[in-house]
Amino acid sequence: MSFTTFIQHCLTGISLGGAYALIAVGYTMVYGILRLINFAHGDIFMMAGYFMIFAMVSLPWAVAIPVVIIATVILGVAIERVAYKPLRTAPRMSIMISAIGVSYLLQNLATYLFTALPKAYPTIPLLKKIFQIGDISASLVTFITPVLTIALVIGLVMMINHTKIGMAMRAVSKDFETSQLMGIKINTVISMTFIIGSALAAVGSILYFTDRMSVTPFSGTLPGLKCFVAAVLGGIGSIPGAVVGGFIIGICETALVALGYSTFSDAFTFVLLIIMLLFKPTGLFGEKIIDKV
Amino acid sequence: MLKIKDLRVSYGGIEAVKGISLTVPEGSIVTLIGANGAGKSTTLRSICGLEKPQSGEISYFGENIAGQPTDVIVSKGITLVPEGRRVFPDLTVYENLKIGAYLRKDAEIAKDVDWVYDLFPRLKERSWQMAGTLSGGEQQMLAVGRALMSRPKLMMMDEPSLGLAPLIVQGIFDIIKEIHKQGVTILLIEQNANLALRAADYGYVLETGNITMEGTGSELLNDERVKAAYLGKKKK
Numbered sequence: 001m002s003f004t005t006f007i008q009h010c011l012t013g014i015s016l017g018g019a020y021a022l023i024a025v026g027y028t029m030v031y032g033i034l035r036l037i038n039f040a041h042g043d044i045f046m047m048a049g050y051f052m053i054f055a056m057v058s059l060p061w062a063v064a065i066p067v068v069i070i071a072t073v074i075l076g077v078a079i080e081r082v083a084y085k086p087l088r089t090a091p092r093m094s095i096m097i098s099a100i101g102v103s104y105l106l107q108n109l110a111t112y113l114f115t116a117l118p119k120a121y122p123t124i125p126l127l128k129k130i131f132q133i134g135d136i137s138a139s140l141v142t143f144i145t146p147v148l149t150i151a152l153v154i155g156l157v158m159m160i161n162h163t164k165i166g167m168a169m170r171a172v173s174k175d176f177e178t179s180q181l182m183g184i185k186i187n188t189v190i191s192m193t194f195i196i197g198s199a200l201a202a203v204g205s206i207l208y209f210t211d212r213m214s215v216t217p218f219s220g221t222l223p224g225l226k227c228f229v230a231a232v233l234g235g236i237g238s239i240p241g242a243v244v245g246g247f248i249i250g251i252c253e254t255a256l257v258a259l260g261y262s263t264f265s266d267a268f269t270f271v272l273l274i275i276m277l278l279f280k281p282t283g284l285f286g287e288k289i290i291d292k293v
Numbered sequence: 294m295l296k297i298k299d300l301r302v303s304y305g306g307i308e309a310v311k312g313i314s315l316t317v318p319e320g321s322i323v324t325l326i327g328a329n330g331a332g333k334s335t336t337l338r339s340i341c342g343l344e345k346p347q348s349g350e351i352s353y354f355g356e357n358i359a360g361q362p363t364d365v366i367v368s369k370g371i372t373l374v375p376e377g378r379r380v381f382p383d384l385t386v387y388e389n390l391k392i393g394a395y396l397r398k399d400a401e402i403a404k405d406v407d408w409v410y411d412l413f414p415r416l417k418e419r420s421w422q423m424a425g426t427l428s429g430g431e432q433q434m435l436a437v438g439r440a441l442m443s444r445p446k447l448m449m450m451d452e453p454s455l456g457l458a459p460l461i462v463q464g465i466f467d468i469i470k471e472i473h474k475q476g477v478t479i480l481l482i483e484q485n486a487n488l489a490l491r492a493a494d495y496g497y498v499l500e501t502g503n504i505t506m507e508g509t510g511s512e513l514l515n516d517e518r519v520k521a522a523y524l525g526k527k528k529k
Contacts, residue, residue, distance in 0.1 A: 174383060175379060182443075
């Protein structure tokens with residue numbers, strides 16, 4: 001493999017990793033607050049893909065992007081209100097089953113509304129612009145994805161550590177009841193979590209599908225699972241963990257494809273999950289969970 | 294200030310509070326004593342909206358607050374120092390105090406942080422430490438300080454002496470009296486009946502969800518039945 005090809009693959013891997021990281025943050029945040037694996041998150045990401053297709057029919061891309069983000073946020077918050085909030089006091093297993101139900105509901109709804117045939121993802125001319133540095137050429141999206149990911153995550157971490165709502169999120173993630181005693185509205189904080197998670201999924205979706213060029217109702221399943229693995233790998237509940245996990249999975253997957261083992265690239269992700277769970281179940285950055293007696 | 298009438302609360306399928314009535318006059322220290330499972334915590338939890346009462350009235354300055362959401366009740370000036378302290382372990386001491394003032398929008402929050410640091414100089418030394426690294430006594434100070442940050446009119450305390458060394462317990466009670474002097478009404482529940490009744494103006498004895506006795510602190514301290522059951526002194 002020539003040096004140029006190597007760099008080219010590295011860029012692709014980092015870019016894919018960035019998109020994964022954005023989705024993985026959504027999993028890890030919801031888990032941090034609700035101790036729930038939001039299985040519908042991958043499908044929210046898929047729906048964001050369809051929203052973009054429809055938005056771009058009549059809107060210029062600069063308007064379509066915020067519209068898509070807002071629509072995805074509304075979808076995410078609505079799912080929380082309808083499918084998770086009524087189960088707040090139910091056993092954790094019930095709410096998880098509800099999440100799986102929402103996931104299938106979204107997939108089938110998309111199949112019903114948009115058919116299972118792949119729909120072409122619109123091109124955003126700016127993102128598709130090819131850059132040439134020496135022998136290496138890549139579209140702008142490849143460069144933008146990791147930069148944007150890191151910038152968004154730094155912004156998010158700053159928000160969590162330095163703002164009032166961020167402080168409330170940290171408090172709620174530790175202790176619902178005492179947070180309520182402080183006067184924190186739990187539901188507002190939970191909605192905020194879904195707003196952020198869905199907005200990041202929408203951005204991730206735009207970056208991811210711009211490279212893939214088509215959306216099907218099942219486009220969210222595998223990336224969703226992989227990002228979940230990324231979140232577990234990094235230590236679920238930890239935002240930096242989810243980002244590192246996302247990049248690891250994106251880069252490993254691309255490396256395997258580059259080496260000619262593309263058949264195994266998906267399987268590898270899950271092998272990684274099994275190995276991680278066997279040797280360090282709390283993930284790279286995960287906190288040790290001490291059950292209170 | 295606070296009047297409870299015929300309060301009934303079920304907790305985990307059993308009726309923990311079976312129709313109690315009590316009064317907390319403004320400016321007083323009132324205590325509820327009783328054994329484990331007598332319904333003391335459930336009473337406090339329903340006053341601040343963490344449990345929904347089945348029936349009865351909780352009137353606060355004449356307004357029935359029974360069943361209102363916790364954040365609304367807290368905004369009216371009621372606060373609870375929960376059992377077991379429950380400070381936020383991953384937040385610094387300073388952030389724990391700030392979050393106590395979560396509902397406040399006035400400009401005097403910084404001043405009140407200083408006020409709490411004056412009451413508890415130990416907390417000031419540990420301002421930037423994670424609350425989880427504090428000792429039990431320091432965590433209790435922080436829990437009290439955090440509750441004060443909401444500028445409560447009524448502060449309820451659930452077993453502030455639990456699991457603390459006697460010397461530290463004495464310190465906590467001195468602070469409770471100091472806070473009371475500064476104009477905060479206090480509703481205190483305790484298993485350490487002796488200490489609680491000495492501090493209180495008025496006391497209620499709760500047994501399996503019912504109030505069985507009431508009286509001023511000294512009346513109850515000298516009552517033979519209270520002595521036998523809660524103060525560990527034999528009847529003569």
